[in-house]
Amino acid sequence: MMTGDQYRASLNDGRETYFEGHRIDDVAADPILGITVDSAAEGYDRFYDPAPDAVGAFMKVPGTAEELREQVELHETVDLLTHVTYASIMTLLTAADRIESTLPENAARIRAWVEDAQRRDVRITQCITDAKGDRSRRPGNQDDPDQFVRVVERRDDGIVIRGAKLHISAASMGHELMTIPTKSMKPGEDDYSVACMVEVNAPGVKIINTTYAPRHEDTRDFPISSRHHTPEGFVIFDDVFVPTERVFLDGNPELAGIFAHSLGLWERLGGLSSMVTKYEALVGFAQLISEANGLERTGHIKEKISEMLINATLIRATLEAAIENCHITADRVAFPDELYTNAGKYHGAANWSLMVRHLHDIGGGAILTSPGIADLENAQVGHLARKYMSTMQSVDGSYRTRLFHAIRDLTADAYGGWNAVTNIQAGGGLYAQRIVSRMHYDMDQAKRTALAMADMSEYADQV
Ligand SMILES: Cc1cc2nc3c(=O)[nH]c(=O)nc-3n(C[C@H](O)[C@H](O)[C@H](O)COP(=O)(O)OP(=O)(O)OC[C@H]3O[C@@H](n4cnc5c(N)ncnc54)[C@H](O)[C@@H]3O)c2cc1C
Numbered sequence: 001m002m003t004g005d006q007y008r009a010s011l012n013d014g015r016e017t018y019f020e021g022h023r024i025d026d027v028a029a030d031p032i033l034g035i036t037v038d039s040a041a042e043g044y045d046r047f048y049d050p051a052p053d054a055v056g057a058f059m060k061v062p063g064t065a066e067e068l069r070e071q072v073e074l075h076e077t078v079d080l081l082t083h084v085t086y087a088s089i090m091t092l093l094t095a096a097d098r099i100e101s102t103l104p105e106n107a108a109r110i111r112a113w114v115e116d117a118q119r120r121d122v123r124i125t126q127c128i129t130d131a132k133g134d135r136s137r138r139p140g141n142q143d144d145p146d147q148f149v150r151v152v153e154r155r156d157d158g159i160v161i162r163g164a165k166l167h168i169s170a171a172s173m174g175h176e177l178m179t180i181p182t183k184s185m186k187p188g189e190d191d192y193s194v195a196c197m198v199e200v201n202a203p204g205v206k207i208i209n210t211t212y213a214p215r216h217e218d219t220r221d222f223p224i225s226s227r228h229h230t231p232e233g234f235v236i237f238d239d240v241f242v243p244t245e246r247v248f249l250d251g252n253p254e255l256a257g258i259f260a261h262s263l264g265l266w267e268r269l270g271g272l273s274s275m276v277t278k279y280e281a282l283v284g285f286a287q288l289i290s291e292a293n294g295l296e297r298t299g300h301i302k303e304k305i306s307e308m309l310i311n312a313t314l315i316r317a318t319l320e321a322a323i324e325n326c327h328i329t330a331d332r333v334a335f336p337d338e339l340y341t342n343a344g345k346y347h348g349a350a351n352w353s354l355m356v357r358h359l360h361d362i363g364g365g366a367i368l369t370s371p372g373i374a375d376l377e378n379a380q381v382g383h384l385a386r387k388y389m390s391t392m393q394s395v396d397g398s399y400r401t402r403l404f405h406a407i408r409d410l411t412a413d414a415y416g417g418w419n420a421v422t423n424i425q426a427g428g429g430l431y432a433q434r435i436v437s438r439m440h441y442d443m444d445q446a447k448r449t450a451l452a453m454a455d456m457s458e459y460a461d462q463v
Contacts, residue, residue: 004041094262122175127165171233184257195249204240225415275348318344
């Protein structure tokens with residue numbers, strides 16, 4: 001396994017990565033991107049084990065509901081890169097099982113690659129979302145055929161791919177790009193039915209980074225996003241050669257959807273679990289700021305917080321149900337329940353704006369206009385700023401100001417905007433979660449229940 005320092009050094013591998021118009025030669029040394037590298041390096045140190053064949057504890061494949069719960073709880077405490085590495089490995093192993101009967105050689109190749117990746121202790125990011133062009137047209141019917149990643153050349157020893165994968169979390173900070181089709185493919189879309197592992201420093205891979213990381217000199221006013229942030233990578237495959245041993249699917253359009261579907265479950269479980277934490281924090285901020293404002297016993301404030309905590313409880317209940325009702329496969333892998341995972345993730349994403357609306361309503365305008373921490377320390381006005389930010393003897397002005405900064409950071413500034421859009425789009429978007437929920441919901445049972453209630457059970461065998 002690698003230590004944090006070894007991980008930092010491993011990123012200096014000639015990768016072609018850009019940020020705000022400049023090529024970044026040393027990602028770890030960049031003042032903004034380097035913060036994400038530091039978080040990932042902490043993850044390396046945390047799980048480091050010097051034994052020659054050691055595999056990080058975060059990689060453990062759960063075999064029971066209890067182990068699944070342990071993994072979910074553990075992953076709530078790890079950095080995003082560590083988490084997506086685990087989700088990628090789970091995706092690959094799930095996909096290997098699902099393609100085994102048609103493509104046993106490819107399934108074996110996936111398993112061999114996973115074993116090697118675990119031995120090398122590399123971090124993997126997930127390249128699924130294509131540029132997609134005109135959303136109403138199939139990959140092969142686009143004005144530009146490169147709008148979905150495709151194979152442009154086949155050689156004896158591998159393939160050459162071209163295209164772009166967008167919004168890829170932490171792409172520049174990992175070692176391997178798990179590149180898989182964004183959706184199911186149809187007959188004739190063989191060139192788009194490609195799944196493979198690409199090294200971040202492979203010739204032709206170019207990554208453009210974006211981030212919500214705060215740029216203020218004094219990052220104390222951004223207590224959440226200044227400590228942890230994850231850039232997204234706009235990953236371009238400009239005719240990239242991929243050796244055969246890294247190609248898991250090339251053709252077989254009927255199998256293309258398996259990879260994204262295998263990922264969706266693990267991705268949304270992670271999304272749901274982080275939603276549980278964030279919902280709890282939103283309730284906590286609402287209560288703390290109402291107390292600091294002297295309004296915690298006021299009727300309309302209590303009602304809003306009650307609605308918030310009911311939502312937080314329902315989200316937590318879906319996570320619990322997804323774990324408790326997990327499905328255990330023949331080779332003893334515990335999969336979270338699809339319906340509870342997707343319904344919970346959907347409910348959390350769809351109601352995020354309501355939760356934030358209540359918090360903003362409860363908090364007041366100082367969410368946006370609180371003086372900076374440096375202003376509180378200023379010799380001329382600091383004592384006055386603290387005096388008027390205080391609301392009563394027991395509420396210190398600095399304390400209340402810091403609460404406002406955290407609320408602004410989480411919900412109303414660059415990171416707040418990121419949260420608002422990401423909750424809706426990440427994990428395939430609300431639409432994907434609705435489709436999967438519908439797929440796993442027992443509609444026949446619902447119809448039978450309706451018929452029974454209508455005293456029409458004689459029609460039940462027709463549903
Ligand atoms: C911060 C962030 C991090 C992300 N991280 C990753 C990552 O690590 N890896 C990764 O692969 N992806 C990642 N994503 C991408 C995410 O999965 C996509 O944003 C999401 O799937 C939506 O795709 P899109 O952005 O292309 O939007 P679009 O597909 O353009 O969707 C916009 C709207 O159009 C609708 N729509 C699109 N096509 C059709 C159609 N044919 N018919 C009807 N309606 C349609 C959608 O339902 C949606 O309502 C991330 C996104 C964000 C915001």
